[in-house]
Amino acid sequence: MSKEATATEPDAVPAEPAVEPAALRAGKDGGLGWGLKTVVALTSLVLIAPTAVVIPMSFSGGTTFAFPPKDWSLRWYESFFTSEAWMRALLTSVQLALLVAVTATVLGGAAAFGLNRAGFPGRGAIRSLVMAPLIVPSIVVAVSIYGVFLRWHLTGTPIGFVIGHTVMALPFVVTVMLTSLSGYDRTLDTAAATLGATPLTTFLRITVPLIAPGVMSGFAFAFVYSLDEVVIALFLQSPDITTLPVKMYNSITLEIDPTIAAASSLMVVATSFVLLIPQFVRRKRSTR
Amino acid sequence: MSASTVSASPVSTARAPRSRRRLVGWFILPATAFLLVFFAYPLGNIIWRSFTEPSTGLENYTELLKDGVSVKILVRTLVTGLIVAACTLALAYPYAYAMTRVSPRARNLMTVVVLLPFWTSMMARNFAWYMLEQRDGLIDDAFSLIGIDGVVLLGSVAGVTVAMVQVMLPFMVLPLYSGMEGIDKRLLNAAGSLGAPRWRAFVQVYLPLSLPAVLSGFTLVFILTLGFYVTPALLGSPQQSLIPQLIATRVSDLLDFGGAGALGSVLLVVTLLALFVVSRFVNLSSTTEKAVTHE
Known part of the structure; x- marks a missing residue:
């Protein structure tokens, strides 16, 4: 983070380094808090779920849309x-x-x-x-x-x-x-x-x-x-x-x-x- | 912009580019003509038909108000659009915020994940939600594990909402991310050093600065949701139908273009109103472009 700020605004460098990293880390375990992590994980799950089920489903051996499939085939x-x-x-x-x-x-x-x-x-x-x-x-x-x-x-x-x-x-x-x-x-x-x-x-x-x-x-x-x-x-x-x-x-x-x-x-x-x-x-x- | 280019170039070459610029202007003609004939005319035509078929007047619109179903479905559609936009925002805001805080590598991964709905075929996606939401599907099973039985989202507005939120997430996350990236993080530190607790710095400094992105993302999602046909048709139910289903039935079963046109016009007016209100605060077209070009 601080690296990025220094990269984009070189003029601001002298004032910054001492304050920023510590302030950013305050109350956070090195980055994102657990609450934020949970929401990001949940959102990722919603985003990934459909793609994740489509491919295994295509190798199903059954004749219904039941998921997960009980047996596998290329039928x-x-x-x-x-x-x-x-x-x-x-x-x-x-x-x-x-x-x-x-x-x-x-x-x-x-x-x-x-x-x-x-x-x-x-x-x-x-x-x-x-x-x-x-x-x-x-x-x-x-x-x-x-x-x-x-x-x-x-x-x-x-x-x-x-x-x-x-x-x-x-x-x-x-x-x-x-x-x-x-x-x-x-x-x-x-x-x-x-x-x-x-x-x-x-x-x-x-x-x-x-x-x-x-x-x-x-x-x-x-x-x-x-x-x-x-x-x-x-x-x-x-x-x-x-x-x-x-x-x-x-x-x-x-x-x-x-x-x-x-x-x-x-x-x-x-x-x-x-x-x-x-x-x-x-x-x-x-x-x- | 073009003027500055000309003035910057030597005087001798200034004339040639100008005539070429005029020539280049003709390049837009084919696409413009194409869209006028195959997009603007059909749209104008169906609006015209809503006032003229079967008879001239406002009959289609008064019928819409009187039939007791259309208004109910219209309200349901608007409410669903608002709920979808709100849920998308609730998931997208923390996600976009996290994107501004993680390492570039993690950010790339998060971008790929958020773009998945774009990359997954529309029918494949809806089929996948169909499987997930059906009775004894994964969602039903997962809720049974924690002791809640019978969570069958298929055939309900909730089921439609979940699927819509997934596909709308990129449209919300990408504008939010690019808006948040422009916020100077030192402002939060400044607020902190002036004695504001973290939550207060967030509410009074960060949130207002991210508001334009929130507003444009919310409107974009709301508008796009209004036109969805396949998702409600596959995952919803005829008892809880939305306006697009009603329009489709009017046209394909009854060939009632007048009635469908009236419903379509209402949807269009709502869209334009939302656009108008928001355009006073933010530049929506740049948001759309950001979402489309995945920036």
């Missing part, structure tokens, strides 16, 4: 990978998620670039418009989209799903990319120009490599968002197009099908993996 994974309906739902979801990720990254990336670089009136309004799908209650967004898509014959079509999910993914993509762009040092552009680079060369050799991690994060976010989205998908679904989360929803509400346990575990692993990729790339770059 639900077998059931998942051999069921035509589950595999079709998985394929549909992955295909749609890829399309959504591409669409949202292109639209959102361009928007973030424009918002970051251009000064024009109405900029605040456009930012609000981009963030609005996050703030408007999600059920209202879903029902509104369903309402007009029925008239436009977009329900049950891939393009309908892609549009619906892109609307919801855009706030995430734009935010992630704006954050990445705000750390962009634009004197580098000027430096490249001074050294004789054309705007195109500057863009390709300076801008693109620098914003690539942000673009990747945006892409990963949009992909995972679409892969996981249920509410819009529930309204837009048709017998031909059922996404994996919708199939999972139905397997709890309509039929008690424990295959969902295997599907859940796979989903947890897949989403974590996709979201981790940009982080690893970033770390590798920074250590290089």
